[in-house]
Amino acid sequence: RAVKNRFGSTNEIGIFEMKNGGLSEVANPSEIFLEERLKGATGSAVVASLEGTRPILVELQALVTPTAFGNAKRTTTGLDHNRVALLMAVLEKRAGLLLQNQDAYLKAAGGVKLDEPAIDLAIA
Structure with a gap:
């Protein structure tokens, strides 16, 4: 993800793969992000997210x-930590789930950083 681009938007991402001949563009990034996914695995969901103008899965x-200590641990990778904490609080309050004594680890596979509100249902 670019921080600065003199000639265009920085809201776009480019996905490249290292091959014998060097870096090459990945035509279908969703395929790369889902290639090692175990179908039917618990604790896994596929989300559609817009990265700039490019939809990816x-x-x-x-x-x-269950936590082994007094304070539950919340760890996120590639997701907004505060948003996950908010969603967990809503699940406790509205769905009646007891999460206060549960450690939670959430990750967006493939090293992608997602900040789109459309993924909230998959997180919950």
Whole structure:
């Protein structure tokens, strides 16, 4: 993801793959992000996200387990930590789930950073 681009938008991403001849463009990034996905695995959901003007499919992975210590641990990779905390609070309050004594680990597979509100349902 570019920070600065003199000739265009910085809201676009480019997906490249290292091959014997060097870097080459990936025509279908969703295929790369989902190639190692185990179908039917629990704690996994596929979300559609817009990265600039390019729609991509990304796998979200989650693990919730009882905490071994007094304070529950919340870890996110590629997701907004505060948004996940808010969604977990809503699940506790409105869905009646007891998450206060559960560690939660959430990750967007493939090293992608997702900040789109459309993925909230998959996180929940």
